[in-house]
Amino acid sequence: MDIPAKKLLKLLSDAVPVEVRAASTLVVGELGLRDAEVAAAVAELLTDPAAEVRTNAIKAAGQLKIEKSLPVLLERISHGGPEASLAAEAAAALGAKGVKGLQDLMHKVVPGVRKYIAAALTSAVSHTGDAAGLAVLVDHDPQVAASASSAIIAKIPTLTPDRKAELAKELTALVKNKKKPIPATSEVPVARLLVALNQPAAAEVMWDRILLPHPPEVRTMALQAVGGWTPSPNKEQLKRLFHCASEPDFRIAAPALAILNKLPVTDKTLEDWIALLHAPDIAARRLAMDKIGDRDTNEVAEGLLAQFHHSDRSVRDTARSRLQKLKSGRKALVKGLIESQGHDETWQFARTIATFGKELTPSARTEIFETTCAYLEKSDHRTDPFLFVLREIDAGELQDKLVEQAVGLRKKKKYDAAMTYLKAVARDPSVGFAVRLEIALNGLKVSRKEADPHSRESDPCLRNFDTLFQQDAEQLVKELDKAKFLDEEDLFYVGFHFAEQIGRPQQLGVDLLKLVVKRNPKSEAGKSAKNKLKSVGA
Secondary structure, three states: OOOOHHHHHHOOOOOOOHHHHHHHHHHHHHHOOOOHHHHHHHHHHOOOOOHHHHHHHHHHHHHOOOHHHHHHHHHHHHHOOHHHHHHHHHHHOOOHHHHHHHHHHHHHOOHHHHHHHHHHHHHHHHHHOOHHHHHHHHOOOHHHHHHHHHHHHHHHHHOOHHHHHHHHHHHHHHHOOOOOOOOHHHHHHHHHHHHHHOOHHHHHHHHOOOOOOOOHHHHHHHHHHHHHHOOOOOHHHHHHHHHHHOOOOHHHHHHHHHHHHOOOOOOOOHHHHHHHOOOOOHHHHHHHHHHHOOOOOHHHHHHHHHHHHOOOHHHHHHHHHHHHHOHHHHHHHHHHHHHOOOHHHHHHHHHHHHOOHHHOOHHHHHHHHHHHHHHHHOOOOOHHHHHHHHHHHHHHHHHHHHHHHHHHHHHOOOHHHHHHHHHHHHOOOOOOHHHHHHHHHHHHHHOOOOOOHHHHHOOHHHHHHHHHHHHHHHHHHHHHHHOOOOOHHHHHHHHHHHHOOOOHHHHHHHHHHHHHHHHOOOOHHHHHHHHHHHHOOO
16 A cells, blocks of 8 residues: 555654654655655654654664765764664665765764774675775774674675675685784684685685684684585695694684594594694593504504503593503503603503503513512512512413522522512412422521520511421421531521420421531531530430
């Protein structure tokens, strides 16, 4: 239904109620009545006492492109308040004159009002492509730049694909202008707008913004954008991604890791993945272990080995699990055990190696045993975890080797050193007669041989002889007789101990004392043996 303009004009007069006048003004604007009388009436309503009438008149002035309303609109903007934003949008809708007026007014008003002008300018030019409007994005006032960006982003759903592409191209040219670089205040707004436009053609600009010195917010948005725009990054782009992934700031590392997670591992990128095993962020280390944890190379193994020092237990456990399955990983674990310093660290390696110890090469076992021997002789606190590993591999073999070392040292009359090895063997209460005999004989050589009852009661070597006596008394006498490295004092001490007892143990003491007399009756030990034999009636 066509409504004559003259009838509507009557409804815009002061004679009608405010509500009717406001509604009529709104209708005039929506109908787009381009009439001189209507334009004059609307322009007059811009100064109406009623706020609702003024608000609708401002909107109508823009809709009807009433150029003579521009001075009033600009004045309304400069005063600020709730009508300033509407007035700015109306002025921008007036075309070139309105845009020029807004640009002239931009830096004459207070900062809080500039954002309205910026939003209006960019909202208008997002459709028209006026480069002057885009320039608002690079204003040094952060509020102006942010408002401009938000205004264009709000209009993006209404833009055609071609206009989006043009806008992205214009922004890219603006950003790439090295003669006039955009200010720091515009970095975030421009990046937000480029991301919202979602145009892969802007990828080059965004790749330049994933590194310092760009602020974290820009770098994060740039990383998120290029992740969707560049399915196959080139060598330089990959280098930048790995650099970002290794940063301590999770805002930067997270999007970079998300991109890298989608990419395959190649021989060319393996070194970069290994570097991520040393990244400060735990997520980077976990991703690297997932991606290259099955690569059986010495470099990967060394990287995984470094995780043993990480504070997070899950990282340590994952690295341990990966290393156990790799040939190079097992070699690295053995190396880590050999080179470990702290007690807890050594135990960590020992428990890990024990799970596959039986599969170690002979050379690896030998290396571990030789280190164990060195630690034993120095009474090093790392001895126990090394012995634990060797027992888990083959307890019998360990016992044989330790005894062999002790016998070799005993033959060189290094009884204290031999006793060090035998003490390690003695931890196993189930050792056989021959091994316990070796322990007892070496213990006898290093004993202080104090004859008082209390000292003899606490002497370990005599306790071992007691056990040997219970096992096979006859064989014990024979072995003592064959042990030519024992002197008369050694035999007298053992014989005296047993002679002090009653029953079968005393008979053993008598036999040993007679052996002392037999070897050297004129020695001090021989004379003491004779006296002791007389005292026990033998």
